[in-house]
Amino acid sequence: xxxxxxxxxxxxxxxxxxxxxxxxxxxxxxxxxxANGAGKSTTLRTISGLVKAKSGSITxxxxxxxxxxxxxxxxxxxxxxxxxxxxFPDMTVLENLKIGxxxxxxxxxxxxxxxxxxxxxxxxxxxxxxxxxxxxxGEQQMLAVGRGLMSRPKVLMMDEPSLGLxxxxxxGIFDIIREIxxxxxxxLLIEQNANMALKIADLAYVLETGTITMSGTGAKLLADEKVxxxxxxxxxxx
Amino acid sequence: MKKKTIGxxxxxxxxxxxxxxxxxxxxxxxxxxxxxxIKVIKKASVYSLVAVSMNLLNGFTGLFSxxxxxxxxxxxxxxxxxxxxxxxxxxxxxxFDGGIVKFSLPEVFAGFLGDKVGAAVGMILALLVGGxxxxxxxxxxxxxxxxxxxxxxxIATLGFAEIMRTIIQWNAIGPLTNASNxxxxxxxxxxxxxxxxxxxxxxxxxxxxxxxxxxxxxKAIRDDEVAAEAMGINLAHHxxxxxxxxxxxxxxxxxxxxxxxxxxxxxxxxSSMTYEILLLVVIGGIGSxxxxxxxxxxxxxALEWLLRGLDTGKFLGITAPGLFKNGFRMAVIxxxxxxxxxxFRKGIMGDKELPDLLRRHTKKGGGEx
Numbered sequence: 001x002x003x004x005x006x007x008x009x010x011x012x013x014x015x016x017x018x019x020x021x022x023x024x025x026x027x028x029x030x031x032x033x034x035a036n037g038a039g040k041s042t043t044l045r046t047i048s049g050l051v052k053a054k055s056g057s058i059t060x061x062x063x064x065x066x067x068x069x070x071x072x073x074x075x076x077x078x079x080x081x082x083x084x085x086x087x088f089p090d091m092t093v094l095e096n097l098k099i100g101x102x103x104x105x106x107x108x109x110x111x112x113x114x115x116x117x118x119x120x121x122x123x124x125x126x127x128x129x130x131x132x133x134x135x136x137x138g139e140q141q142m143l144a145v146g147r148g149l150m151s152r153p154k155v156l157m158m159d160e161p162s163l164g165l166x167x168x169x170x171x172g173i174f175d176i177i178r179e180i181x182x183x184x185x186x187x188l189l190i191e192q193n194a195n196m197a198l199k200i201a202d203l204a205y206v207l208e209t210g211t212i213t214m215s216g217t218g219a220k221l222l223a224d225e226k227v228x229x230x231x232x233x234x235x236x237x238x
Numbered sequence: 239m240k241k242k243t244i245g246x247x248x249x250x251x252x253x254x255x256x257x258x259x260x261x262x263x264x265x266x267x268x269x270x271x272x273x274x275x276i277k278v279i280k281k282a283s284v285y286s287l288v289a290v291s292m293n294l295l296n297g298f299t300g301l302f303s304x305x306x307x308x309x310x311x312x313x314x315x316x317x318x319x320x321x322x323x324x325x326x327x328x329x330x331x332x333x334f335d336g337g338i339v340k341f342s343l344p345e346v347f348a349g350f351l352g353d354k355v356g357a358a359v360g361m362i363l364a365l366l367v368g369g370x371x372x373x374x375x376x377x378x379x380x381x382x383x384x385x386x387x388x389x390x391x392x393i394a395t396l397g398f399a400e401i402m403r404t405i406i407q408w409n410a411i412g413p414l415t416n417a418s419n420x421x422x423x424x425x426x427x428x429x430x431x432x433x434x435x436x437x438x439x440x441x442x443x444x445x446x447x448x449x450x451x452x453x454x455x456x457k458a459i460r461d462d463e464v465a466a467e468a469m470g471i472n473l474a475h476h477x478x479x480x481x482x483x484x485x486x487x488x489x490x491x492x493x494x495x496x497x498x499x500x501x502x503x504x505x506x507x508x509s510s511m512t513y514e515i516l517l518l519v520v521i522g523g524i525g526s527x528x529x530x531x532x533x534x535x536x537x538x539x540a541l542e543w544l545l546r547g548l549d550t551g552k553f554l555g556i557t558a559p560g561l562f563k564n565g566f567r568m569a570v571i572x573x574x575x576x577x578x579x580x581x582f583r584k585g586i587m588g589d590k591e592l593p594d595l596l597r598r599h600t601k602k603g604g605g606e607x
Contacts, residue, residue: 048468071470082468088461090525090589091454099458102451103470151470 001025002047002078002155002188007056009042016042018210019056023203024155024188029181031189031197031218033231034207040190041083043207044157047188048080049073060155075103077154084163085144089133093124096132096143100150110150117146120176138169145176149185156180157188162196174200194231198222206231247596254592255438263431271428278543279430279535284494286534287437289518290444290527291487296516297525298448299480300460301384302392304512308399309372309485310492311507315406316368317493318421318502319414321361326423331416338413343367344425361425362436365493372489373482375402380481384474396509406504415504422501433494440487445527447483456480521578523585528592533585545570 002024009017017039024030034040045051047058049070058065065073079100088096097117101110118125121142127135132143141161148156158177162170170193178200181187191197198204201218206227214221221227262279269276288310295301320343322330331337344360351359383394405411407418415421427433447453455476458466467473496502518537522529547553548567556562578586587595 050464050468069472070467071472074470080468082465086462086465086468088458088465090461091457095454095457098451099454099466099469099471102455102458147469 001061002186003057003059004043004047005057005059007043007046007058008054009039009046009051010054016210017046020207020210020212022205022212022215024186025203026154026186027181027184028202029177029187029189029200029218030203030205031191031201032205032207033191033194033197035230036192037209038207039210040207041159044080044159044188044190047073047078047157071103074151074153077152078157079148079151079153079155080157081144081148081159081161083159085137085140087132087135087140087143087147089131091132092129093127093132093135093143094129096147097124097150100147101152103151109152113150113152117149120149120179121146138165138172141165141169141173142176145173145180149180153185155186155188157190159190160192161189162191162193170196194227195222198227245593245597247593250596251593259431259434259438262434266429266431274543276430278539280433280498281542282535282538283430283433283437284491284498285515285518285538286531287440287494288488288491289515289522289530289534290441291484291491292515293519293522293524293527293530294444294448294456294487295480295484296519297523298453298460299456299477301477301480302388303395303481303484304392304509304516305376305379305395305399305485306488306515307507307509307512308395308402309376309488310495310511311399311402311406311504312372312375313365313368313489313492314496314502314507315415315421315504316371316489317361317364317496318424320364320367321424322421323423323425330419330421330423331413333419334413334416337416342424357425358427358432361427361497365436365490368493369486369489372492373486376482376485377478380478384477384481396512399507399509399512403504403507418504420501420503421496424496426497426500433498436494440490441527441531444487448527452476452479517575521575521582521585523582523587523589525589526585526587526591528590528595529585529587532587540574541567541571 004020004022006019006021007017008015008019020043022032032040032043042051046053047065049065049068053066056066060076060078063076065076088099091099094114097114098110101113104110123139124142124146127139132140135143145158145161148158161173161177165173174196177187177189189197189201198218198221204216204218204221205212206214206221214224214227265275265279288306292306295303319339323342323345324340328336342360343364344357347360347363348356350356379398383391383398386394406415409417411417455466455471458469458471459473459476463473499506518533519530522531522533545553545567548562548570549564551557551559551562553562
């Protein structure tokens with residue numbers, strides 16, 4: 001279980017996270033929703049070690065992650081799919097996947113995992129030798145997810161996988177997320193598309209300007225009036 | 239994945255390289271070593287090694303460094319200092335009592351390996367030592383300098399190269415470097431084949447490196463530093479590694495340039511030399527080793543041989559002493575370069591390598607590595 005306690009993060013003088021607590025139980029899909037600037041990405045980047053925390057603790061199975069280098073956190077089994085895909089444009093699809101397995105040394109297992117990713121995303125197999133920069137947005141997102149899986153993570157954190165994609169493609173990505181989870185990978189999903197995210201989430205948190213204001217099962221938040229009003233686009237009744 | 243098979247394109251590549259080598263060997267046996275063709279092959283070999291080393295850094299890792307001439311200078315001096323025969327040292331270091339280095343690597347090895355083999359071993363060893371010295375300096379200056387990015391890194395490394403050139407001519411270290419006087423009299427490989435084989439081995443090392451896990455990490459850093467870091471790639475470590483390896487090969491290349499020139503004046507390792515090499519890298523295609531090598535050979539052949547006539551009054555049978563005089567060759571070559579850049583926006587080879595070209599001609603999509 002990934003556990004965050006009283007986490008505070010500040011960029012210079014600006015407090016991005018004001019002490020949040022959340023839990024990501026093993027095998028579940030957990031989602032964190034919130035508006036722009038609420039601190040969603042900061043939370044994710046702090047877990048992965050790209051941003052330094054001011055105070056608080058992040059533990060994974062009891063092991064403290066704050067202060068550890070990025071590669072140690074990745075080796076512990078927590079990988080991320082960064083916001084905006086960020087595939088390596090001038091490298092082939094295959095090379096991108098291999099970079100995802102950069103910290104691993106077990107060549108045969110890596111080959112197997114490449115096949116696994118190709119099974120999940122047959123489209124990537126077709127484009128094996130294409131440069132990642134020439135893929136469509138949806139395919140790049142698939143590649144980003146596949147690349148994240150190549151480190152064989154126990155927890156996969158995804159930052160807005162639906163960003164800038166057509167609704168049909170988004171549906172496909174969410175189906176895959178569910179499939180990956182069914183195969184035993186814990187998912188921490190950050191989304192602005194609250195509707196989609198809450199539908200597949202076992203557990204959900206709502207983040208507002210650096211504080212968690214609500215939590216519960218996905219279904220519960222989906223039915224909540226306040227959430228509906230703020231994130232699902234329901235008109236205020238007079 | 240399926241069993242690894244060697245694609246046709248790799249066999250063709252090997253064949254082409256073999257033919258090039260065979261032709262060079264024939265030329266070596268037919269022409270005297272001072273013939274212009276032999277000279278061109280030698281110089282172009284050296285330039286291609288240095289261009290490839292620069293491409294490793296600028297093209298594959300995305301670090302814009304302009305320190306190449308400085309590292310070449312270190313390699314050149316190391317080679318010269320280690321290889322001048324003992325008997326000639328008094329003459330070369332006439333102002334410094336014969337210098338402080340009292341041995342010569344080729345002679346040391348000739349002592350127990352026989353004259354020919356020993357001398358060659360000593361010379362190659364001296365080249366490698368030159369590379370290692372360049373790599374060591376790269377490590378040291380890399381510690382502070384690699385924190386900089388793009389243009390700032392270029393300026394810092396350019397500054398380093400200029401400082402090296404000045405320090406080497408300093409009188410206080412004259413007993414080692416002969417200050418601002420020439421180093422000369424050291425041995426050279428007389429055959430172009432030797433040059434070609436040597437740079438072949440070194441460039442093969444770079445090719446293997448680029449296609450390894452490290453090479454992929456370098457390319458990832460070039461494409462997107464943040465994403466690379468998120469994949470667990472240690473940025474500082476890999477940048478330093480690329481810088482050190484690139485400088486090693488630049489140092490070796492510098493040593494071979496010293497060999498080719500027959501004398502080492504520090505003055506010739508100016509920043510304009512770095513720009514010349516940068517030009518080869520850019521025109522060949524940033525991120526293409528084949529491009530760097532091909533362009534080096536074309537450029538040197540045109541500059542030193544084919545277009546010579548433009549400077550001396552007679553070109554392609556046309557005699558026009560009024561127009562074809564000193565400097566006209568450079569004007570023509572500048573125009574050629576501009577035309578090439580206009581038609582090949584991404585360099586002659588883009589980011590393709592020789593096997594990629596052959597693959598397209600054999601079977602489409604048939605390439606599985």
